[in-house]
Amino acid sequence: MKREELYRAIGLIDENLIEEAGQSGIEGRKKRMSKKWVILVACLVLYSSTSTVLFAREYYKNQAAEPYIRYLTAEDMELLPATQYDAEKFLKALRSDNDEYIYISINRLVECFNDPALRERALKELQPFSGNDNPKIADAAIFAIDILSKSYKSPYIVKLADGSMIFTLFNNYSDYGSQNVIWRIKDNVLEEYTxxxxxxxxxxxxxxxxxxxxxxxxxxxxxxxxVQIINVEEGMRSPELVESARVKYGAQQGLNIWIRTDHENYSYVDHLVWSDNETLEFEGSLAYENTEIIKSVSVAYRFDKKEMEVKELHKP
Structure with missing residues (x-):
């Protein structure tokens, strides 16, 4: 109810009170005032409730503009229990009114790449979603279409020297990154690489x-x-470099090196760059003594020689 309507309602109440007959004196005035305030309070409650509902609807509408997913479990990505990949289930889920189901299904349909008939069906069903109002759904559809149509123009695709390509699905679905599975297309065949x-x-x-x-x-x-370095063609990989740097630098400085049972290191990296075809360099923030000590370092790792150099950074 708008404010003008509320005032109008109060005005009508006054007119009705004036027209009432048979009521006089103190009791009459009490009854009239009692009725007036009951109706006024009811109008105010209705006004407040209506405003709250409208606000809530607008809030949840804005919240739903891009569904927030912190972590996708294996069960989430199946939608329903399954023992093997079922493209039909995901094609059907595209018609759901649940944006999360649609988002999951769009990504999972990339996995039908190796079946020509299913790939064509998926391409046809995915086309409308590339213009979806939901940015996360639209981006997922554009990427899936890029893979299934074999265009391979997406910046999410890493093209390798042997002619193969690697990528992740559910790109940047969380604040922390993409799905922790790397897919590979080689010789026109899609496979889960690692x-x-x-x-x-x-x-x-x-x-x-x-x-x-x-x-x-x-x-x-x-x-x-x-951080790890992988030679995808030869199937070789480096040790995990952040923990390796933490252990190496800690030993150099005589710091206690505790390795947690959950393997969290509470350390972070930034400014990763290849200085040549074999050497990766990055800056790290390494944690010791349960994060009581934080050391800023530079790390250089040469893949072919398995050599690591860790130096303290003296930042201003």
Whole structure:
């Protein structure tokens, strides 16, 4: 109810009170005032309730503009219990009114890449979602269409020297990154190349070396960062570099090196760059003594020689 309507309602109440007959004296005035205030309070409650409902609707509408997903479990990505991949289930879920189901289904439909008939069906069903009002759904659809149509123009795709390509699905679905599974297309065949386990819950970055033979993979949880270098073609990978740097530097400085049972390191990396085709450099914030001591360092790791150098950074 608008404020003008509320005032009008109060005015009508006064007119009705004037027209009332048979009531006089103190009791009459009490009864008239009692009725007036009851109706006034009712109008105010209705006005307040209506405003609250409208505000709530607008709030949840804005909140739903891009569904927030902190972490996708294996069960979430199946929508329903399943023992093997079921494209039909995800095609059907595209017609759901649940944005999260739609988002999951769009990403999972990339997995039907190797089946020509299913791939064509998925492409047809996904086209309308590329213009969806929900940015996360639209971005997922554009990426899925790029893969299924074999265009391979997305910046999320890392193209390697051997002609293969790697990428993640559910790109940047969380504040912390993408799904922690790396997919590979080689010789026109899609396969799951590798997946990371806890605490590497998300893939944050994939940075190819200048010759595109190696890839630096940054993964993380909501507490820690991790870095590995992978030679995808030869199936070789480096040790995890953040914990390696933490142990090496801690030993150099005589610091206590506690390795947690959950393997969180509470350390972070930044400014990753390939200085040549074999050497990855980055800055790290390394935690010791249960984060009581934080050391800023620079790290250089040479993949072919398995050599690491860690130096303290003296920042102004």
């Amino acid at each position: 997946r990371f386990t806890a605490p590497s819950m998300y893939v944050t970055k994939m940075i190819p070396s200048p010759n595109h033979k190696l890839v630096a993979i940054v993964t993380g949880s909501n507490k820690s960062n991790f």
